[in-house]
Amino acid sequence: MFLLKLILRNALRHKLRTALTVLGLTIAVLAYGLLHTVVDAWYAGASAASNARLVTRNAISLVFPLPLAYENRIRGVDGVTIVARSNWFGGVYRDPKNFFAQFAVSDNYLDLYPEFILSEQARADYQRDRKGCLIGRQLADQFGFKVGDVIPLKGTIYPGTFDFVVRGIMEGRDESTITRQLIFHWEYLNETIRKTTKRQVDQVGVYVVGIKDPDDAATVSRNIDTVFKNSLAETLTETEQAFQLGFVAMSNQIIAAIRVVSYVVILIIMAVMANAMAMSARERTTEYATLKALGFGSAFLSMLVFGESVAICTIGGGIGILATPPVAEIFKHATGGVFPVFMVSHETMLLQGACALVVALAAAIVPAVQASRVRIVEGLRAIG
Structure with a gap:
């Protein structure tokens, strides 16, 4: 309970920085979800096709x-x-x-x-x-x-x-x-x-x-x-699913570009999050040294940093995940029905959550290591 209280206080200490970081995470997770849903919509016809039906066409x-x-x-x-x-x-x-x-x-x-x-x-x-x-x-x-x-x-x-x-x-x-x-x-x-x-x-x-x-x-x-x-x-006969995938294959480069963009968005927000956590860790060097002087170990300090990162990403990622279905519905109507099936799948939501967790852990690794290595003498030197 004490650890959780410290994590929440640290996360809310700089409210503006935290709010902007959460906003960035929300937008990134939302964008990732929408881009992934676009790819799913592209494959919707092939996914709905049956292997019990064949299509015979001119070879x-x-x-x-x-x-x-x-x-x-x-x-x-x-x-x-x-x-x-x-x-x-x-x-x-x-x-x-x-x-x-x-x-x-x-x-x-x-x-x-x-x-x-x-x-x-x-x-x-x-x-x-x-x-x-x-x-x-x-x-x-x-x-x-x-x-x-x-x-x-x-x-x-x-x-x-x-x-x-x-x-x-x-x-x-x-x-x-x-x-x-x-x-x-x-x-x-x-x-x-x-x-x-x-x-x-x-x-x-x-x-x-x-x-x-x-x-x-x-x-x-x-x-x-x-x-x-x-x-x-002469004829060429294939399953209906293979027939539909033949049309999708014509757009493979576009689909690949969308996938790349979705992961680039996550990498960018990971860099932003890592920078925010690094700034927080540098500002708290004295506090970490004081906690060490009071008997708290390196593992406790690392947990503080990781906990703060996970808390921020949980809030930002959670808002982004919850916002994805309604925003997807708005996007579907705004595009005039270009995608007949445009639904956010459970798999997409799980991937959004996984991305938020990866960002939280990756962004906290370096600050956590720095916090655990703080020396008491060097950390307290700036006091007074």
Whole structure:
């Protein structure tokens, strides 16, 4: 109790210095948490992807489609349970800034995605309406869409303006499910472009393949690609997670830079904290010498220094950790929904706490050693 009282008094002796140090720690821990959350958000799509789903695309590039005739041949591969079509639409809603994912899909597409929750009535309404579409909850909240609304999309890949009627809103199974997309009938798109650009007819962007056993993903993928080996359009089949990570890999340098910046922030505040503790230790040389003269050992003095450092970092780090979730929510809305999933994970909070502890211990090492080595005669020489 006596030691704790001394630690708190030492920490609050220079209130302005302590307040500024705590503020710096709060900002550093908060910034680290936000940067780490940005990285998590970047990987959200890949993290939510399933290894029980495969994606078959053109082996040359995703830009080149596959023939519709491949569907039945893929379905005939051992281990395949269901095959769905998906074409990236790439339409513009009013302004190019209003970007969101749009897919033309076959009617069995949702059977592969149990994480999208939709009422039977909404699904039936959607299947009855050729111009019907389904939108995710995040997309509906962002633009204020509701059932019955007409969403006009100007085609970029497929020429013309398409008017889709919202027939249902897909809810996410949990907060990590990305529901910022629109899906509509692949058949409607195919019939429409048959009248305008016949060369795009009966072409599929990717096939989403359901398999019996996720452990057989590699074998089934290899067997699918073997079927189309040496054909005019060879295929590349991989798990949905690997497919999503392929997009993330394009931004690897950006992600690496964000990670580096997050740790640089911690290193900077570590230097600031070390300087503050060194100043405190120098100012208390006489006090440390007096305590030694009264019989307190070097270990006690080291504990004083470490305790003060830990106390300051606990306060600053704690405030930073508690502030991260609400600030992350503000950041999410301020960025206009750039990140559909932007949640502060428990892992991020643990890393924030670990960083604060590392700063506390690292900053106190040198001052603690100096305090423990103070000689009584030299420390008391300045008295009088």
